[in-house]
Amino acid sequence: MKKIINNPNHVVTEMLQGIVKAHPELQYFEGVEVICKKDKKKKVGLVSGGGSGHEPAHAGYVGTGMLDAAVSGNVFASPSPDRVLKGIQEANTGEGVLLIIKNYSGDIMNFDMAKELAEMEGIRVESVVVKDDVAVKDSTYSTGRRGIAGTVFVHKLAGAKSETGASLDEVKRVAEKTITNIRSMGMAMTPCTLPAVGKPGFVLEENEVEIGMGIHGEPGVEKTTIKTAVELAEILCNKILDDYDYEGSEVALMVNGLGATPLMELYILNNEVEKVLSKHNIKIHKTFVGNYMTALEMAGCSITLLKLDDELKELLDAPCDTPAMKV
Amino acid sequence: MKKIINNPNHVVTEMLQGIVKAHPELQYFEGVEVICKKDKKKKVGLVSGGGSGHEPAHAGYVGTGMLDAAVSGNVFASPSPDRVLKGIQEANTGEGVLLIIKNYSGDIMNFDMAKELAEMEGIRVESVVVKDDVAVKDSTYSTGRRGIAGTVFVHKLAGAKSETGASLDEVKRVAEKTITNIRSMGMAMTPCTLPAVGKPGFVLEENEVEIGMGIHGEPGVEKTTIKTAVELAEILCNKILDDYDYEGSEVALMVNGLGATPLMELYILNNEVEKVLSKHNIKIHKTFVGNYMTALEMAGCSITLLKLDDELKELLDAPCDTPAMKV
Numbered sequence: 001m002k003k004i005i006n007n008p009n010h011v012v013t014e015m016l017q018g019i020v021k022a023h024p025e026l027q028y029f030e031g032v033e034v035i036c037k038k039d040k041k042k043k044v045g046l047v048s049g050g051g052s053g054h055e056p057a058h059a060g061y062v063g064t065g066m067l068d069a070a071v072s073g074n075v076f077a078s079p080s081p082d083r084v085l086k087g088i089q090e091a092n093t094g095e096g097v098l099l100i101i102k103n104y105s106g107d108i109m110n111f112d113m114a115k116e117l118a119e120m121e122g123i124r125v126e127s128v129v130v131k132d133d134v135a136v137k138d139s140t141y142s143t144g145r146r147g148i149a150g151t152v153f154v155h156k157l158a159g160a161k162s163e164t165g166a167s168l169d170e171v172k173r174v175a176e177k178t179i180t181n182i183r184s185m186g187m188a189m190t191p192c193t194l195p196a197v198g199k200p201g202f203v204l205e206e207n208e209v210e211i212g213m214g215i216h217g218e219p220g221v222e223k224t225t226i227k228t229a230v231e232l233a234e235i236l237c238n239k240i241l242d243d244y245d246y247e248g249s250e251v252a253l254m255v256n257g258l259g260a261t262p263l264m265e266l267y268i269l270n271n272e273v274e275k276v277l278s279k280h281n282i283k284i285h286k287t288f289v290g291n292y293m294t295a296l297e298m299a300g301c302s303i304t305l306l307k308l309d310d311e312l313k314e315l316l317d318a319p320c321d322t323p324a325m326k327v
Numbered sequence: 328m329k330k331i332i333n334n335p336n337h338v339v340t341e342m343l344q345g346i347v348k349a350h351p352e353l354q355y356f357e358g359v360e361v362i363c364k365k366d367k368k369k370k371v372g373l374v375s376g377g378g379s380g381h382e383p384a385h386a387g388y389v390g391t392g393m394l395d396a397a398v399s400g401n402v403f404a405s406p407s408p409d410r411v412l413k414g415i416q417e418a419n420t421g422e423g424v425l426l427i428i429k430n431y432s433g434d435i436m437n438f439d440m441a442k443e444l445a446e447m448e449g450i451r452v453e454s455v456v457v458k459d460d461v462a463v464k465d466s467t468y469s470t471g472r473r474g475i476a477g478t479v480f481v482h483k484l485a486g487a488k489s490e491t492g493a494s495l496d497e498v499k500r501v502a503e504k505t506i507t508n509i510r511s512m513g514m515a516m517t518p519c520t521l522p523a524v525g526k527p528g529f530v531l532e533e534n535e536v537e538i539g540m541g542i543h544g545e546p547g548v549e550k551t552t553i554k555t556a557v558e559l560a561e562i563l564c565n566k567i568l569d570d571y572d573y574e575g576s577e578v579a580l581m582v583n584g585l586g587a588t589p590l591m592e593l594y595i596l597n598n599e600v601e602k603v604l605s606k607h608n609i610k611i612h613k614t615f616v617g618n619y620m621t622a623l624e625m626a627g628c629s630i631t632l633l634k635l636d637d638e639l640k641e642l643l644d645a646p647c648d649t650p651a652m653k654v
Contacts, residue, residue: 015598294590
């Protein structure tokens with residue numbers, strides 16, 4: 001295993017220490033692995049999180065216009081309820097807190113328990129669950145669809161709404177509307193290695209890729225031979241377009257890298273995705289190309305479409321200032 | 328070879344098409360492979376470029392406060408003089424143009440020829456050469472030190488100076504002062520594969536890394552066994568600190584990924600680098616962690632230090648808005 005680490009069991013703590021050194025506007029609570037903003041404004045608090053290994057998600061999205069706190073579990077493991085509770089406490093300024101949860105059974109359970117604990121302390125908490133991945137119906141760690149890169153759009157739009165001083169109900173409504181309008185689909189070309197395990201979690205042959213693989217290496221739709229960018233754009237987009245009606249609409253597009261895929265390849269894919277969407281009379285309002293929701297050093301990508309109306313467009317374009325996204 | 332591409336010979340063109348689709352504020356001149364800003368302000372023009380495969384360098388740094396045009400060669404191959412000339416022509420608004428060249432023999436030759444061609448057209452052109460890599464004295468493709476990730480700081484500071492309406496001589500002075508104050512040092516853990524070649528350019532054994540390897544896979548200082556983050560931070564920083572006096576000064580720090588190294592590892596390294604610099608009483612004014620100057624899907628990293636004075640600090644903190652850097 002070739003990784004720039006020290007002790008495999010300390011990667012999350014040392015990473016979060018490294019994040020706040022690079023971003024002194026953020027605060028780190030060691031032990032509970034919570035990253036939050038130092039400067040707090042009275043508004044609805046937004047909390048997300050999950051297993052580590054998906055950087056910049058979620059700590060990289062803490063800042064003005066997106067999250068107020070991010071809670072990290074170990075690599076690919078859900079954070080415990082006490083950690084999530086600490087995130088809620090730090091994000092709370094008296095206006096209530098919205099939890100943005102990716103649909104994995106462990107996350108659902110732990111975030112729900114933390115919600116109950118926070119409510120016992122008198123904090124009003126609501127939650128939404130992101131399940132944007134159209135690849136499979138149920139998966140290794142989820143009942144129903146998995147939550148993947150589309151979650152970043154939920155952070156962005158709910159965060160923008162929260163900055164306007166909207167109520168918890170209003171911020172939740174925007175998060176749910178965003179979730180309704182998002183679909184994602186991905187593929188993987190290489191496995192990744194958990195630091196504490198030391199060897200790859202699965203095997204893909206020299207010329208093999210897996211369409212629809214999850215961000216923890218969960219099985220996808222099919223293993224197949226390596227595809228061209230043209231073919232990949234069609235396979236991934238068509239699966240999304242078959243699932244939700246984007247025809248003729250205006251969208252935000254995310255071409256997301258899983259960690260080890262160079263920007264060159266993501267931009268080549270973006271070039272083809274635009275052609276597919278254009279054939280369907282879909283207008284791209286804004287495109288995000290980069291590593292937004294990763295799986296350690298997995299090579300691969302995902303495509304996310306978010307259907308926009310005037311409200312969502314305004315929230316997407318609103319300013320934000322976080323380590324991983326600035327608008 | 329597992330890459331998201333179509334024809335290996337068309338990767339640069341298709342990538343640049345994909346970039347302008349994601350960033351409609353940029354313009355692409357196909358054939359000469361130049362990316363420039365659509366909105367031009369009367370000011371000294373800044374042009375950089377070089378072989379492709381180092382994305383987001385350099386097209387990702389075109390925008391307000393950084394470059395006015397980026398010129399791409401084929402993968403790891405210098406752009407021809409006619410391409411560079413087109414970049415100069417597009418960046419010129421009558422105030423002259425500064426070329427920021429990484430120190431590789433091919434780039435020096437082609438940029439110099441383009442400079443002469445532009446001067447024959449009556450455009451005033453000056454140039455600076457970045458040679459920040461302290462690893463080796465001469466290298467496969469360079470006489471003298473190689474230019475690597477530190478180049479991004481030259482784009483940033485010269486770009487900020489140019490935005491103030493400064494003269495070509497003043498912008499050049501800032502670029503040269505920046506270059507004087509920059510040192511970088513890197514290491515590689517895996518090779519990368521040129522699309523048109525189809526197999527890795529060199530071999531590193533399962534537990535082997537190369538200290539000081541260049542961003543085209545050029546030989547470094549030594550092949551050795553994999554190091555911890557603590558050891559790596561010391562090896563890379565000490566080589567830099569032995570070369571230039573940063574003791575007690577204030578710096579900008581870049582922890583750069585070479586393409587396939589996850590953010591998790593870069594932040595863990597950042598955590599250790601801060602400790603080493605702190606021991607030398609070096610104050611970090613601003614930290615940049617991410618993929619700023621890559622080598623396709625190579626795994627590895629580099630550290631860059633820029634010594635700041637009041638002038639450079641102000642230019643570093645000045646706003647910029649480009650695909651790959653927003654301040």
